[in-house]
Amino acid sequence: MRLKNKQFFALKASLPYLKFGVRPFLSRSRFLEYCEAFLEEEELDFLKGLSLAVPEKLPEGDSCEAEYAGYETALRNAVALVRAKKKGIRGDLFLRENTGKAADEDMSSLITVLQNAPDPLEREKILDKARWTRLEELENAHYADLDALSIYCRKLLILEKWTQYQPDAAEKNLDNTVMALEKAAEDRSV
Numbered sequence: 806m807r808l809k810n811k812q813f814f815a816l817k818a819s820l821p822y823l824k825f826g827v828r829p830f831l832s833r834s835r836f837l838e839y840c841e842a843f844l845e846e847e848e849l850d851f852l853k854g855l856s857l858a859v860p861e862k863l864p865e866g867d868s869c870e871a872e873y874a875g876y877e878t879a880l881r882n883a884v885a886l887v888r889a890k891k892k893g894i895r896g897d898l899f900l901r902e903n904t905g906k907a908a909d910e911d912m913s914s915l916i917t918v919l920q921n922a923p924d925p926l927e928r929e930k931i932l933d934k935a936r937w938t939r940l941e942e943l944e945n946a947h948y949a950d951l952d953a954l955s956i957y958c959r960k961l962l963i964l965e966k967w968t969q970y971q972p973d974a975a976e977k978n979l980d981n982t983v984m985a986l987e988k989a990a991e992d993r994s995v
Contacts, residue, residue: 813949813950813953814949815843816839816844816954817948817949817953817957819839820836820839820957823960823961823964825933825934825937825963825964826967827964828964829961829964829968831961832961832965833958833961833965836958837849837852837853844951848951851951852954852955852958855955855959857959857962857963859877859881859901860874863875868952869943869946869947869952869955869956870952873939873943876910877936878901879910879912880915880935880936882900883915884932885899885900886900887916887920915931918931919931933963933966933967936959936963937960940960944956
């Protein structure tokens, strides 16, 4: 039998501090390698399955995952409403069902900041900073458990996303995107 709290505490305490906008010392893949020594296979698979996308079926209950998925859905719904209004179309057609506490959250101040952002990249940074802030709020209640590790993993995913946005890599990123789109179009036509 494993002593879960001690295992989680030892692993979490050994991880480097993450700060929004600062390149992480640890990659997600390296983080998962560290976790192998501490976690059961099922727990490791859970962390490997995490992404920044909202799952098709939102988790239920009061879990950390349910709360974060609810927040992410509320955030995306607020952005969808603004975009639809800008285009003069019905926004309710694009909303996802939202469960949990975040359904009633007021996103108006965040939307105002987004609308004043000078470009799409800055808007994306504002959205990720909002996600980061929510993860830190959740982290306050989860220091030495699997939820704490899932929060850490999501923060790594956000930071890794931004390491791809290097100005000197813009042309390469564009080429990769075009090639991926061409391949997808080719696959659909076959």
